[in-house]
Amino acid sequence: MPSPVKKLVHMIRRAKPLTHDEGMKILARDHFRCQYCGLDGTASFENALMMTVDFIIPRALKGKKDPRNLVAACRPCNLIKGRHHFHTFEEAKNYVLQHREAKRQEWEKNVAAVRSQKATA
Numbered sequence: 001m002p003s004p005v006k007k008l009v010h011m012i013r014r015a016k017p018l019t020h021d022e023g024m025k026i027l028a029r030d031h032f033r034c035q036y037c038g039l040d041g042t043a044s045f046e047n048a049l050m051m052t053v054d055f056i057i058p059r060a061l062k063g064k065k066d067p068r069n070l071v072a073a074c075r076p077c078n079l080i081k082g083r084h085h086f087h088t089f090e091e092a093k094n095y096v097l098q099h100r101e102a103k104r105q106e107w108e109k110n111v112a113a114v115r116s117q118k119a120t121a
């Protein structure tokens with residue numbers, strides 16, 4: 001458990017959140033496409049609402065507000081990645097895609113169960 005002073009220093013050094021303009025620059029650079037799953041933020045309004053900017057090294061782990069540390073990401077991918085630390089973007093991407101796939105398989109099982117319940121009701 002870090003001391004209260006260390007904790008305070010840690011918080012002060014954390015990068016500030018992105019401004020709207022800073023975020024838009026990253027989204028434009030990445031063509032409004034999630035760099036993890038490829039979701040196209042320009043395909044529909046619903047997709048546009050999904051777009052966020054991800055700190056590859058999270059702010060909580062002292063990740064910098066530097067374009068090299070920032071990528072366009074949809075909310076689900078950003079949520080799955082969370083505050084995990086990865087050494088490279090490829091490592092982060094593999095993690096996110098594996099977890100998305102596991103969640104998709106779980107969803108398919110659940111939907112199949114719901115559908116079979118409906119069919120017998």
Ligand SMILES: [Zn+2]
Pocket residue numbers: 034035036037038039073074075076077078
């Ligand atoms: Zn995504």
